Amino acid sequence: xxxxxxxxxxxxxxxxxxxxxxxxxxxRWPPLERALGLTTVWIKDESQNPxxxxxxxxxxxxxxxxxxxxxxxxxxxxxxxAGVALSAYARRAALPVHVxxxxxxxxxxxxxxxxxxxxxxxxxxxxxxxxxxxxxxAAEHGAFDVSTxxxxxxxxxxxxxxxxxxxxxxxxxxxxxxxxxxxxxGLIGMWKAFHELADAGWVSDPMPKFFAVQSTGxxxxxxxxxxxxxxxxxxxxxxxxxxxxxVPAPLGGRxxxxxxxxxxxxxxxxxxxxxxxxxxxxxAEGLDASPEGGAAAAALASxxxxxxxxxxxxxxxxxxxxxxxxx
Numbered sequence: 001x002x003x004x005x006x007x008x009x010x011x012x013x014x015x016x017x018x019x020x021x022x023x024x025x026x027x028r029w030p031p032l033e034r035a036l037g038l039t040t041v042w043i044k045d046e047s048q049n050p051x052x053x054x055x056x057x058x059x060x061x062x063x064x065x066x067x068x069x070x071x072x073x074x075x076x077x078x079x080x081x082a083g084v085a086l087s088a089y090a091r092r093a094a095l096p097v098h099v100x101x102x103x104x105x106x107x108x109x110x111x112x113x114x115x116x117x118x119x120x121x122x123x124x125x126x127x128x129x130x131x132x133x134x135x136x137x138a139a140e141h142g143a144f145d146v147s148t149x150x151x152x153x154x155x156x157x158x159x160x161x162x163x164x165x166x167x168x169x170x171x172x173x174x175x176x177x178x179x180x181x182x183x184x185x186g187l188i189g190m191w192k193a194f195h196e197l198a199d200a201g202w203v204s205d206p207m208p209k210f211f212a213v214q215s216t217g218x219x220x221x222x223x224x225x226x227x228x229x230x231x232x233x234x235x236x237x238x239x240x241x242x243x244x245x246x247v248p249a250p251l252g253g254r255x256x257x258x259x260x261x262x263x264x265x266x267x268x269x270x271x272x273x274x275x276x277x278x279x280x281x282x283x284a285e286g287l288d289a290s291p292e293g294g295a296a297a298a299a300l301a302s303x304x305x306x307x308x309x310x311x312x313x314x315x316x317x318x319x320x321x322x323x324x325x326x327x
Contacts, residue, residue: 001021001022001023001057001060001157001160001164002016002018002022002060003022003023004160004163007159007160007163007193007196008061008156008157008159008160009061009065009152009153009156010064011068014064014068016060016061016064017060017063017064017067017089017092017093018060018064018092019050019051019056019060019088019089019092020050021049021050021056021057021060021157022049022057022160022164023164024044024045024046024047024048024049024164025044025045025048026042026043026044026045026164026165026168026169026316027042027043027044027045027287028040028041028042029041029042029043029285029317031281031285032297032300032317035301036300036301036304037304037311038304038309038311038313038315039311039312039313039314040312040313040314040315041300041315041316041317042174042314042315042316042317043282043287043293043316043317043318043319044161044164044165044316044317044318044319045287045319046161046318046319046320046321047287047288047289047290047293047319047320047321047322047323048322050085050088051081051084051085051088051112052081052084052112052321052322052324052325053081053084053085053290053320053321053322053325054081054158054161054186054318054320054321055081055082055084055085055086055321056085056088056089057157057158057160057161058082058085058153058154058155058156058157058158058185058189059082059085059086059088059089059146059154059157060085060089060157061153061154061156061157062086062089062146062151062153062154062157063086063089063090063092063093063095063146064153065151065153066093066095066144066146066153067093067095069144071095071144072095072096072142073095073096073097073098073141073142073143073144074086074090074095074096074097074098074143074144074146075097075098075099075100075134075137075138075141075143075144075145075146076097076098076099076100076134076145076146076147077100077101077127077130077131077133077134077147078099078100078101078105078113078127078130079101079102079105079126079127079182079243079244079246079247080101080105080106080109080243080244080325081109081244081320081321081325082148083099083101083105083109083113083118083120084109084112084113084116084325086099086118086146087099087112087113087116087117087118088116090116090118091116091117091118096119097118097119098118098119098121098134098137098141098143099113099118099119099120099121100121100123100130100131100133100134100137101113101120101121101122101123101130102122102123102124102125102126102127102129102130102243102246103122103123103124104243105122105243106243106325106326106327107327108324108325108326108327109243109325109326109327110122112325121133126238126246126247126248127246127247127248128234128247128248128249131147134147135147147251148183148184148185148250148251148252149183149185149251149252150251154185155185155188155189155192156189157189158185158186158188158189158190159189159190159192159193159196160189160193161186161189161190161193161318162189162190162191162192162193162194162197163193163197165177165190165316166193166194166197166202166203171202171203172203172205173194173203173205173206173207173208174208174313174314174315174316175208175209175309175310175313175314175315176208176209176210176211176265176309176313176314176315176316177190177208177209177210177211177265177315177316177318178211178213178268178296178299178300178303178315178316178317178318179210179211179212179213179296179318179320180212180213180214180242180244180245180292180293180295180296180318180320181212181213181214181221181245181250181256182214182244182245182246182247182250182292183247183250183251183252184212184221184250184252184253184255184256185252186318186320187210187212187256187259188252188255188256188259190210191207191210191259191262191263194207194208195207207262207263208263208265208316209263209264209265209266210259210260210263210265211260211265211266211267211268211299211303212225212256212260212265212266212267212268213245213267213268213269213270213292213295213296213298213299214245214267214268214269214270214295215240215241215242215245215246215269215270215271215272215275215295216240216269216270216271216272217238217239217240217246217272218235218238218239218240218245218246218247218248219235219267219269220232220233220234220235220247220248220249220250220253221250221253221256221257221260221267222267222268222269223235224253224257224267225257225260225261225266225267226267229257230254230257230258231253231254231257232249232250232253232254232256232257233249234248234249235248235249236248240272240291241272241275241276241291242272242275242290242291242292242294242295243291243326244290244291244292244320244321245291245292245295266303266308268299268302268303270295270298270299270302274298275291275292275294275295275297275298276291276294277294277298278294278295278297278298278301279291279293279294279297279323280294281297282294282297282319283323287319288322288323288324289319289323290319290320290321290322290323290325290326291323291326292319292320292321293317293318293319293320293321293323296317296318296319297317300315300317
């Protein structure tokens with residue numbers, strides 16, 4: 001992703017903390033096209049990043065900035081994949097890291113965090129509870145808190161998904177983007193990237209319609225969007241097999257809602273049964289999709305059935321992580 005260094009917060013001559021993240025495949029997906037009567041469906045497969053998810057982008061940028069700023073100790077709350085990514089990039093930068101994760105996080109993900117040498121603390125509760133623990137740790141030990149949207153650099157790394165999409169499509173933009181949204185930095189980052197590209201004269205297509213996908217067991221953005229609210233309320237008792245979507249009170253809720261409304265997109269909630277079936281279908285077709293990737297595919301079917309998307313729309317789905325991480 002550092003091919004876009006001029007678009008990123010990197011000083012002249014500075015070397016980023018990198019593991020080779022970015023430029024993931026953008027794959028046409030004929031089975032979905034045929035099944036839903038669509039002309040063009042692409043899957044952006046973020047599972048092929050280092051550490052197995054899109055989180056590698058944001059954490060590469062965040063750790064690079066932390067090193068430049070003189071950070072000596074890092075901490076993060078995680079639903080899973082962000083903890084894996086920070087642990088790897090912190091090890092690359094020779095910085096200690098303290099990860100707070102729900103005890104219910106998939107075992108394979110916890111094993112990966114430990115394998116990179118992080119100090120892992122398991123919390124009874126959800127990512128919001130982990131966030132409180134991470135902030136307390138940061139205050140007591142002087143650690144730099146790398147939580148979603150509590151520092152400005154993770155979103156800059158996620159922005160590169162939008163830059164890549166434009167480049168891979170010949171500096172054209174798709175009509176719609178379907179994105180599984182927990183914390184929402186990827187969705188917000190792509191929106192930022194497309195605005196920057198348009199301002200620089202690199203693209204002239206209309207902004208894509210953004211659709212945020214959540215689970216019916218934890219859907220604060222979907223509820224706020226449908227209620228016409230400009231902010232999200234905390235979701236009580238969040239439960240879903242898609243751990244990356246189990247974010248009951250996203251800090252970026254207000255920004256996500258702004259993106260969805262400005263682009264005339266929407267928000268879709270799918271059941272765990274539907275997202276699991278969609279994940280299995282993608283797997284049978286050769287894509288190692290995460291539950292969140294399955295949620296995006298399930299949402300596409302729902303949007304087509306509702307008539308929200310036209311058959312000739314160019315559509316991009318995001319598979320944000322690898323299925324193997326969920327063990």
